[in-house]
Amino acid sequence: MSSKPRQDDTLNPRTTTYEFLGPPGAFLIILGVPATAYALYFGCSATSGGCPPSLDIIPARIQAAVTDKAWWVSLWDTQASLMYFAWYMYCVVAWAVLPGDWIEGVQLRTGEKKQYKINAFSTFLLTLGITTGYIMRFGPESFTFIYHKWVGFMTAALMMSVVQALAVYAASFRKGALLALGGNSGNPIYDFYIGRELNPSIGLFDIKSFNELRPGLILWVLVNISMLCEQAVRRGGLQNVTYSMWLVLAFQSFYVADGLYNEPAVFTTMDITTDGFGFMLAVGDLLWVPFVYSLQARYLAFNPVEFGPLVALSIFAVNALGYYIFRDANGEKNDFRNGRNPKNLQYFTTARGSKLLTSGWWGRSRHPNYFGDLVMAVAWSLPTGFETPITYFYVIYFAVLLIHRQRRDDEMCEKKYGKDWEKYKKLVPYRIIPYVY
Secondary structure (H helix, E strand, O other): OOOOOOOHHHHOOOOOOOOOOHHHHHHHHHHHHHHHHHHHHHEEEOOOOOOOOHHHHHHHHHHHHHHHHHHHHHOEEEEEEEHHHHHHHHHHHHHOOOOOOOOOEEOOOOEEEEEEEEOHHHHHHHHHHHHHHHHHHHOOHOOEEEEEHHHHHHHHHHHHHHHHHHHHHHHHOOOOOOOOOOOOOOOOOHHHHHHHOOOOOOOOOHHHHHHHHHHHHHHHHHHHHHHHHHHHHHOOOOOHOOHHHHHHHHHHHHHHHHHHHHHHHHHHHHHHHHOOOOHHHHHHHHHHHHOOHHHHHHHHHHHHOOOOOOHHHHHHHHHHHHHHHHHHHHHHHHHHHHHOOOOOEEEEEEEOOOEEEEEOHHOOOOOOOHHHHHHHHHHHHHHOOOOOOOOHHHHHHHHHHHHHHHHHHHHHHHHOOOOHHHHHHHOOOOOOOOOOE
């Protein structure tokens, strides 16, 4: 009997290490992510009695809700679900019909390179144009339906996440599927969560990169616009919308626009090159991004925070600083990867022949782009004031997420570069925040 390994075993080795504490951790996150999204709404809304409500009444409220069949039924909204499905299909159709260049991704283990269509930014512009025209024609009140059907939209996004994750998990067992190195453990709970197949696709339609850039990110901006419209209706018109709301909308819309405009950059990120597509990415893209990242705008819709131009300019400066660090650091890295070094940055060459930057932003920390991201995250929460810590949830969550990503990246680099990585860490000791961490 031949001991020669099958091709599938060579390309798709069994995953031997776990992240997120393995299957128990994956199971808890599968339950915990949706629960947190709902908790942020029910614990911080116009009807919750505070943001958060008094801590002594929360346990009784939770018990009353989960034991009440009517409460569970209220999480579903057929109209909102149909609208969400129509939105998702609109994004698919826009991907298909709008013109866009096709670019190659990184080389896969098979030696092949996937082709990706680039038109997320044009989809964004088209959507903003339609939305603006709709509001101008029918007034701000016509676009408050996202605010009023919030729970129904969240449930629809969650259902879409679960269905997609189940579908791609089942499809990953077909012959010839290229699996993610971290998603082939053999444990169904863990693999369903982390993502078993690397690049699930339907023909040329790549499901992972599509979800990463279009339905959730663009919806995030539409959600914020709906929150602004709700505040406008409550305060008697768009002319009475607060500086705080305009700042949140401007900051987050610009962030999304910048990401979509620089769409090719996403195809070199860990999400695309390394992680499989499963529940983790599906629920993150479709539920978490539009309905948790918009928490500040939703809070301001029912609890306006007012301040003058000087405070607004100060918060704007914080966001501008974060964006400058983020963009300039990424610019240094991209130039260097493409063989350019306009700033004459210092570097050293590893035994593998790779070159690692040791000056500029990348000499200040190993992930200066993450530092810029964190500064922007603080700026997005500052317009909500300091009455509640809930609106700073994004800052705390994002810090944990970026630290986890940094540690994953460091582990990969340690395996890749060996002793050279230890040398690099001595030259660049700080991980994200210069002189702090």
